[in-house]
Amino acid sequence: MEMRRLLVLFALLSVTAVVPVLFSRNKNGDPAEVVVVAPPFNASGVTVISWKPRIFLYKGFLSDDECDHLVKLGKEKMKRSMVADNESGKSVMSEVRTSSGMFLDKQQDTVVSTIEERIAAWTLLPEENAENIQILRYEHGQRYDPHFDYFHDKVNQLQGGHRYATVLMYLSTVEKGGETVFPNAEGWESQLKDDSFSDCAKKGLAVKAVKGDAVLFFNLQADGTPDPLSLHGSCSVIEGEKWSSPKWIHVRSYDDPSSMKQSEECSDLSENCAAWAASGECNNNAVYMIGTKDSPGQCQKSCNACSL
Numbered sequence: 001m002e003m004r005r006l007l008v009l010f011a012l013l014s015v016t017a018v019v020p021v022l023f024s025r026n027k028n029g030d031p032a033e034v035v036v037v038a039p040p041f042n043a044s045g046v047t048v049i050s051w052k053p054r055i056f057l058y059k060g061f062l063s064d065d066e067c068d069h070l071v072k073l074g075k076e077k078m079k080r081s082m083v084a085d086n087e088s089g090k091s092v093m094s095e096v097r098t099s100s101g102m103f104l105d106k107q108q109d110t111v112v113s114t115i116e117e118r119i120a121a122w123t124l125l126p127e128e129n130a131e132n133i134q135i136l137r138y139e140h141g142q143r144y145d146p147h148f149d150y151f152h153d154k155v156n157q158l159q160g161g162h163r164y165a166t167v168l169m170y171l172s173t174v175e176k177g178g179e180t181v182f183p184n185a186e187g188w189e190s191q192l193k194d195d196s197f198s199d200c201a202k203k204g205l206a207v208k209a210v211k212g213d214a215v216l217f218f219n220l221q222a223d224g225t226p227d228p229l230s231l232h233g234s235c236s237v238i239e240g241e242k243w244s245s246p247k248w249i250h251v252r253s254y255d256d257p258s259s260m261k262q263s264e265e266c267s268d269l270s271e272n273c274a275a276w277a278a279s280g281e282c283n284n285n286a287v288y289m290i291g292t293k294d295s296p297g298q299c300q301k302s303c304n305a306c307s308l
């Protein structure tokens with residue numbers, strides 16, 4: 001009798017449970033020791049923070065267990081963060097970014113796979129367009145000065161093209177500072193900010209780092225050109241420690257090597273191309289804008305000159 005009641009309870013739970021529980025397995029399918037609670041994707045947790053640029057906040061995107069699991073995976077392999085050099089595209093160390101970080105493998109374990117699937121469901125962008133999840137740690141005083149996630153060089157665009165969207169997940173709650181700030185967001189001056197915000201956060205539209213929350217923002221405009229309003233940075237941590245986790249999603253497949261050729265052949269290299277093309281520069285300044293097959297110009301895409 002007791003056994004039957006238990007079975008009925010289990011059957012009821014399995015159809016009504018809102019929060020799935022995951023037993024984490026690594027890539028080889030071997031069970032790991034953690035049990036992780038994973039919230040389902042629920043669009044009603046999402047609010048619009050800004051339309052220019054497009055920024056959305058998802059409260060409770062990750063469970064506490066998922067955050068702790070990602071921090072644990074990252075902790076052992078932290079290295080000083082790098083930035084992409086604007087000329088060569090190579091990763092270089094820079095004083096504008098003082099955090100440390102590492103990249104996970106894609107589908108490294110069940111928890112990571114579930115989060116990657118949830119990101120794809122939220123952004124409506126395929127998993128293959130995304131880079132591996134990065135884990136970042138900012139200790140006291142560490143920051144990332146305002147920057148763009150789209151590229152200024154050709155080399156970085158070879159794999160998947162520009163970073164179209166960024167999902168930034170917060171894995172810890174920062175007591176003071178550590179906000180993500182968007183200094184170019186339209187109308188940021190009207191965001192109400194009390195003394196719990198740092199001075200840095202008062203210079204733009206600010207999102208506080210709260211464990212489990214995530215922001216999604218678009219680095220390109222709807223017409224595919226870079227959006228200068230997407231400038232963003234991480235304010236210095238004043239109290240506590242910040243763990244965050246960006247997932248960058250490209251315009252094309254990041255995993256499929258055959259998508260590389262397309263970007264080598266034709267792209268805009270300046271965020272101003274669409275405007276220049278609209279004002280007649282493709283005809284008036286063809287060498288600079290279009291160039292030749294061997295020496296491509298800045299704006300082949302906006303000039304509709306991809307088949308040179």
Ligand SMILES: O=C(O)CCC(=O)C(=O)O
Pocket residue numbers: 136144149168178179180232233234235244245246
């Ligand atoms: O951690 C943050 O708040 C910002 C991170 C960021 O801007 C980036 O990694 O591109």
